[in-house]
Amino acid sequence: MVVSLDRGDTLLALRHREPMTPASNAKLFTTAAALVLLGPDFRLPTFLLGDGPLMGEVLEGNLVLYGTGDPTLDLAPPTPSRALGELAAALVEKGVKRIRGNLVVDGSFFEGPEFHPDWEPEDALEAFAPPVASVMVGESLYTLRVDPGQGRGVPPTLTTLPPITGVPFVMEARTGPPGTSPWLALSRDPDGGGLVIRGEIPAGSRPLWRRLPVSDPLLFAGLQLRERLGALGVVVEGEVLPLRNREDSPLALPYPTVRILAARESPPLLDLLREINKRSHNLYAEAVFRVLGRVVGGDGSFEGGSRVVHRFLVEQVGIAPEELLVRDGSGLSPENRTTAGALVQVLGYMAASPHWEAFWETLPEAGVRRELGRMRNTPAEGNLRAKTGTLRHVSALSGMVKTRAGERILFAILSNEVPSTLRAKRAEDLLGVRLASLGRSP
Numbered sequence: 369m370v371v372s373l374d375r376g377d378t379l380l381a382l383r384h385r386e387p388m389t390p391a392s393n394a395k396l397f398t399t400a401a402a403l404v405l406l407g408p409d410f411r412l413p414t415f416l417l418g419d420g421p422l423m424g425e426v427l428e429g430n431l432v433l434y435g436t437g438d439p440t441l442d443l444a445p446p447t448p449s450r451a452l453g454e455l456a457a458a459l460v461e462k463g464v465k466r467i468r469g470n471l472v473v474d475g476s477f478f479e480g481p482e483f484h485p486d487w488e489p490e491d492a493l494e495a496f497a498p499p500v501a502s503v504m505v506g507e508s509l510y511t512l513r514v515d516p517g518q519g520r521g522v523p524p525t526l527t528t529l530p531p532i533t534g535v536p537f538v539m540e541a542r543t544g545p546p547g548t549s550p551w552l553a554l555s556r557d558p559d560g561g562g563l564v565i566r567g568e569i570p571a572g573s574r575p576l577w578r579r580l581p582v583s584d585p586l587l588f589a590g591l592q593l594r595e596r597l598g599a600l601g602v603v604v605e606g607e608v609l610p611l612r613n614r615e616d617s618p619l620a621l622p623y624p625t626v627r628i629l630a631a632r633e634s635p636p637l638l639d640l641l642r643e644i645n646k647r648s649h650n651l652y653a654e655a656v657f658r659v660l661g662r663v664v665g666g667d668g669s670f671e672g673g674s675r676v677v678h679r680f681l682v683e684q685v686g687i688a689p690e691e692l693l694v695r696d697g698s699g700l701s702p703e704n705r706t707t708a709g710a711l712v713q714v715l716g717y718m719a720a721s722p723h724w725e726a727f728w729e730t731l732p733e734a735g736v737r738r739e740l741g742r743m744r745n746t747p748a749e750g751n752l753r754a755k756t757g758t759l760r761h762v763s764a765l766s767g768m769v770k771t772r773a774g775e776r777i778l779f780a781i782l783s784n785e786v787p788s789t790l791r792a793k794r795a796e797d798l799l800g801v802r803l804a805s806l807g808r809s810p
Contacts, residue, residue, distance in 0.1 A: 370803065393699060394706070400685075403641060404721065412633070415628055417431070424463070426465070456599075467597075473590040475502045476617040519571065657674075681714065716778055765779075
């Protein structure tokens with residue numbers, strides 16, 4: 369669907385009320401709802417709490433790491449974050465050198481599964497689909513290095529970064545003869561949640577590298593915090609204990625005895641929304657989606673996020689309910705449904721709102737590397753901004769472009785069941801360039 373924002377007329381409409389899978393165009397719904405309902409300056413705090421008295425250098429109780437969904441803790445370059453180190457240093461500044469109890473990682477701000485039931489099972493080992501928890505460190509990802517063993521038939525050597533992940537490994541791979549082709553097959557152990565490694569690595573060959581999601585993000589976060597504390601001389605006598613049930617949280621007591629020992633806030637929400645739309649960041653999208661569910665609707669599950677976003681789109685934007693099925697916040701679910709008309713409608717709603725300038729700034733720009741690098745050296749370059757979307761046999765592009773005469777045009781293109789998403793994207797680019805080349809006056 370193609371509509372003039374200035375004239376209000378429709379330039380093109382083809383099956384624009386037919387619900388289709390939007391892929392990552394679903395992120396437009398998530399980011400629009402977040403910007404309107406939470407505001408651009410909303411932040412997500414993370415706390416270090418103590419549930420016992422502080423006796424000199426000793427915390428007589430548990431140290432609790434409590435998060436509210438901040439996905440930016442301890443990021444790798446190019447946007448580095450040292451959040452856990454800062455929290456640990458703040459604890460040391462209070463004189464704490466020993467924790468008598470456990471290190472509890474309280475993830476009860478969110479509810480329900482951390483991996484959406486609609487997502488493809490094979491995606492559980494992909495870096496673009498890590499589990500979504502209210503405490504996440506390093507985007508819940510680690511790097512696995514597999515080196516050949518010292519002789520044929522010997523198991524390969526495993527190294528991880530960071531060194532401690534909490535992921536159990538089941539090694540079924542072997543070192544093969546020199547000169548053969550390496551192969552590696554990874555799967556999740558259905559019983560223990562560990563990583564099963566099969567394959568053959570030729571002797572003397574280069575290592576194989578994989579970027580993988582952890583199986584337990586809360587445990588992973590706690591292990592990293594314990595390492596940071598240990599490096600500063602703080603001893604944790606107990607275990608790292610993940611906590612997921614809200615009723616078990618120290619904050620659920622009628623008269624909580626916890627005290628705040630250190631705190632850290634996320635960047636402003638608008639910074640997260642830029643990552644979601646410009647980088648099509650699935651983890652950020654799902655974190656914001658579940659935060660919407662908890663903050664606005666009191667339910668930090670995927671279902672809670674779905675209800676809040678659906679209600680926003682129907683009651684505030686005015687989209688017909690039959691044109692929406694909101695299953696997740698990133699568009700990874702193939703069960704999401706919307707129409708080209710609904711996407712244009714939410715863009716029009718945002719354009720008429722006080723948040724348009726901020727929302728527009730989050731959209732990828734045509735011709736810009738690492739954003740929307742397509743349509744270079746055309747009238748769309750530096751002009752058109754739109755969110756992309758790609759799943760198997762699905763392609764999408766929705767946004768706004770100015771014509772040669774400066775007329776603002778909203779558009780949404782959804783393609784399902786296509787044999788080639790590459791060809792679908794060529795068609796999207798052709799339409800974007802054609803719209804940018806229109807000559808009629810506003």
